[in-house]
Amino acid sequence: MNTIWIIAKRELNSYFDSLIAIIMIVLFLGFSGFFTWISGSDIFLISQATLRPFFGIAYWTLFFFIPALTMRTFAEENRSGTIEMLLTKPVTDRQVILGKYLAIMILITIALALTLPYVITISKIGNLDAGGTACGYLALLLISAAYASIGLFTSSITTNQIVAFLSALFIGLFFHIIFQIIAGGMKGFLGQVINSLSTTVHFESLSRGVLDSKDIIYFGSIIFMGLFLTEVSLSKRNAFN
Amino acid sequence: MDIVIENLTKRYGVQKAVDNISLKVATGEILGFLGPNGAGKTTTMKIITNFIAADEGDVYIGGKSLKSDPLEIKRHIGYLPENNPLYQEMPVVDYLLFCARINGIEKPKVESRVAEMIRITGLNSEKHKKISELSKGYRQRVGLAQAMIHDPEILILDEPTSGLDPNQIAEIRKLIRELGREKTVILSTHILPEVEATCDRIFIINKGKLVADGTAESLRKKAQGSDILRVRIEDGDINQIFKGLQSLSAVSMVDFADRQKNRFDVHCKSEEVKREIFRLCVTRNWVLTEMTPFETSLEDIFRELTMN
Numbered sequence: 001m002n003t004i005w006i007i008a009k010r011e012l013n014s015y016f017d018s019l020i021a022i023i024m025i026v027l028f029l030g031f032s033g034f035f036t037w038i039s040g041s042d043i044f045l046i047s048q049a050t051l052r053p054f055f056g057i058a059y060w061t062l063f064f065f066i067p068a069l070t071m072r073t074f075a076e077e078n079r080s081g082t083i084e085m086l087l088t089k090p091v092t093d094r095q096v097i098l099g100k101y102l103a104i105m106i107l108i109t110i111a112l113a114l115t116l117p118y119v120i121t122i123s124k125i126g127n128l129d130a131g132g133t134a135c136g137y138l139a140l141l142l143i144s145a146a147y148a149s150i151g152l153f154t155s156s157i158t159t160n161q162i163v164a165f166l167s168a169l170f171i172g173l174f175f176h177i178i179f180q181i182i183a184g185g186m187k188g189f190l191g192q193v194i195n196s197l198s199t200t201v202h203f204e205s206l207s208r209g210v211l212d213s214k215d216i217i218y219f220g221s222i223i224f225m226g227l228f229l230t231e232v233s234l235s236k237r238n239a240f241n
Numbered sequence: 242m243d244i245v246i247e248n249l250t251k252r253y254g255v256q257k258a259v260d261n262i263s264l265k266v267a268t269g270e271i272l273g274f275l276g277p278n279g280a281g282k283t284t285t286m287k288i289i290t291n292f293i294a295a296d297e298g299d300v301y302i303g304g305k306s307l308k309s310d311p312l313e314i315k316r317h318i319g320y321l322p323e324n325n326p327l328y329q330e331m332p333v334v335d336y337l338l339f340c341a342r343i344n345g346i347e348k349p350k351v352e353s354r355v356a357e358m359i360r361i362t363g364l365n366s367e368k369h370k371k372i373s374e375l376s377k378g379y380r381q382r383v384g385l386a387q388a389m390i391h392d393p394e395i396l397i398l399d400e401p402t403s404g405l406d407p408n409q410i411a412e413i414r415k416l417i418r419e420l421g422r423e424k425t426v427i428l429s430t431h432i433l434p435e436v437e438a439t440c441d442r443i444f445i446i447n448k449g450k451l452v453a454d455g456t457a458e459s460l461r462k463k464a465q466g467s468d469i470l471r472v473r474i475e476d477g478d479i480n481q482i483f484k485g486l487q488s489l490s491a492v493s494m495v496d497f498a499d500r501q502k503n504r505f506d507v508h509c510k511s512e513e514v515k516r517e518i519f520r521l522c523v524t525r526n527w528v529l530t531e532m533t534p535f536e537t538s539l540e541d542i543f544r545e546l547t548m549n
Binding site: 013017083 | 290291292293312316326328329335339343345387
């Protein structure tokens with residue numbers, strides 16, 4: 001655990017030192033704030049004391065920002081060769097993966113925590129559904145965790161950050177919309193199966209305030225698959241060295 | 242800690258990068274790992290440091306198998322990879338602190354250990370700079386500092402002096418000798434004088450196979466078969482001198498090295514030969530003006546073993 005934390009801390013420092021973290025947080029708050037308060041179907045338009053518009057926007061901004069955060073994790077180390085230096089220290093592959101994953105999740109948690117003023121503001125304006133709001137945040141954290149694990153995997157298979165970014169978006173796109181679209185044109189059991197693969201479906205039910213173990217298991221399995229594949233790809237070192 | 246490598250084989254596709262290498266390095270020994278580019282030096286080192294896994298064979302470090310307890314073994318190894326990869330965006334101090342922590346140095350000792358390494362490697366004036374701002378020589382020092390920060394018993398250095406200027410090379414060599422006094426060191430290079438200057442033993446591989454193993458001296462002996470003396474004898478008929486030399490009991494063979502200057506290459510059987518040559522010259526009234534032991538250079542040995 002200590003080793004994982006040492007790696008995570010170094011990652012976090014490098015995110016903040018290189019300003020990536022600051023830029024990401026500012027952009028995330030800017031985008032989601034703009035569409036939550038000022039433009040589109042914002043809170044004043046629907047005139048309800050709810051954070052649903054924010055969750056809807058954040059769902060999309062995170063979809064783009066998370067691959068941008070994860071793209072350098074392993075690709076940069078593969079390119080510069082520091083992965084060799086890191087993995088020959090007394091650490092396991094898994095500790096390295098979990099350390100990097102933890103750093104990204106902390107960064108996302110910070111970004112989401114900075115939207116807490118929204119919650120406070122709205123709860124002052126009207127009667128905010130506390131349970132629903134908590135569920136919404138949980139849903140955002142879960143899709144972030146899922147996409148981060150996919151991003152970590154695509155970063156581990158390449159030495160090029162752009163390739164890592166685009167392939168993470170590509171894989172993410174299937175979960176984000178394509179499965180839902182495919183399922184829409186299908187009937188019966190297969191349609192249901194494909195529909196249940198879509199993050200949007202699970203996200204919507206969660207952010208509506210319905211806490212279902214099915215959704216938790218769904219996100220948990222994506223996270224597990226992403227991290228598992230990262231470990232497999234990391235163990236095949238010969239490709240770059 | 243000693244290192245025992247047993248029947249190590251590593252394949253990349255059909256090509257064998259390392260082909261059935263066995264090797265023992267005793268505790269405290271400095272082993273020079275030689276070979277042309279692509280001979281399998283780096284691959285062997287990557288296997289010893291547990292970065293990649295061997296296809297066949299195993300490495301035992303301090304009696305423990307690398308396969309059974311890699312984490313524990315890694316604690317005892319300091320490794321400077323080829324090209325010295327470092328986190329370029331980190332300041333030197335932060336980087337060394339990170340390395341100290343991840344190597345499991347206890348918290349209260351981390352700072353003092355980093356300060357000590359900075360002092361030993363002479364990085365004090367550069368310690369707050371980012372690594373990307375450092376010159377190559379200083380970067381190499383950071384690489385050495387990170388390899389030795391946890392005071393490992395084994396040091397694996399992959400071309401520690403590549404790309405440095407002669408002054409820096411001398412400094413790094415001195416560092417390695419000083420820091421490696423009580424450690425088992427494996428050092429790869431293709432700079433041959435470096436091996437003679439720093440290593441107790443030389444190990445030459447070519448195309449993944451072991452071609453020579455021994456001290457610089459024993460390799461030389463092996464390459465030339467016997468000791469050779471280069472002798473110059475004047476004031477006598479060259480053919481008579483030739484015959485005279487050949488009649489000596491400790492001489493196995495005589496060659497003309499330079500007829501104009503009366504130079505001969507004398508292959509000798511024993512140490513007695515120098516005295517015999519001297520006595521011969523005294524009795525025949527010849528003048529002995531030169532007598533030097535002739536050494537095949539390590540370059541020649543290297544070329545002979547690794548060409549074809």
